[in-house]
Amino acid sequence: MQIVQEQVCFGGRQIRYQHDSNVLNCSMQFSVFLPPQAAAGPVPAVYWLSGLTCSDENFSSKAGAQRIAAELGLALIIPDTSPRGEGVADDENAAYDLGLGAGFYVNATQAPWNQHYQMYDYVLNELPALVEAELPLSGKRAISGHSMGGHGALVLALRNPERFVSVSAFSPICNPSDCPWGEKALSAYLGENRQMWAHYDASLLLMSKGSTLPILVDQGEADNFLAEQLKPQALVQAAKQANADLTLRMQPGYDHSYYFIASFIEDHLRFHAKHLG
């Protein structure tokens, strides 16, 4: 992996890398924040998955996470939200909620998407293997994300509890099998068999598998997408049934934006730091 940009930030390093991804079959960029403690030895990492229309740069530049990550000695690993580049399929109308910038953290099985759209394997396997081989990381991981990325974080953690010590999300798409964003993306990437969708639906996964992972979710009450797309009550219902350790905090007045994320990212990083030890 090659450095394409680097800045000093709160005594640590904010770095943007480029690499050739075998899993996605294209060149990718991702961002990393290494706290000052990484100069002395391996540190734990929080993976951050962004939402629709984002690249790795939205969280890096808008969330204000580096100050508290530097204090807590946490690395931040921030992948892109889809494969990119020449030859990578996009929605025919360049819609914001399918194709580029909208990989939904699934392994696509349907053409033309299955050529490159394997974001689940990329985030779960290829990216951690790469950064843990090249950077001073301890291999202890937590995961978080926003909206489509909150869905991705919950799904990755619920399906792979041995890989993550904790999971959190801002305004996640909690029940993608039952909302317009999810139905559009999952039918395109996975086909019409809804049994395949259940592998990528946090509420259905929690209901069927349960979980012992600590889960923190923040949701703005003034979020325009809340009722139609996000459906946190489906996750709460599943957690109740599964007796899972979910804390959902409804935050009055907050919307879906990065101002909301910036307001509560400190709580999420402290939550993960407690579990990362």
Ligand SMILES: N[C@@H](CCC(=O)N[C@@H](CSC=O)C(=O)NCC(=O)O)C(=O)O
């Ligand atoms: N353009 C769309 C909405 C796009 C949007 O709000 N994207 C969010 C994530 S939504 C769920 O995954 C985002 O994070 N945008 C980037 C940012 O920097 O704010 C519309 O207008 O409806």
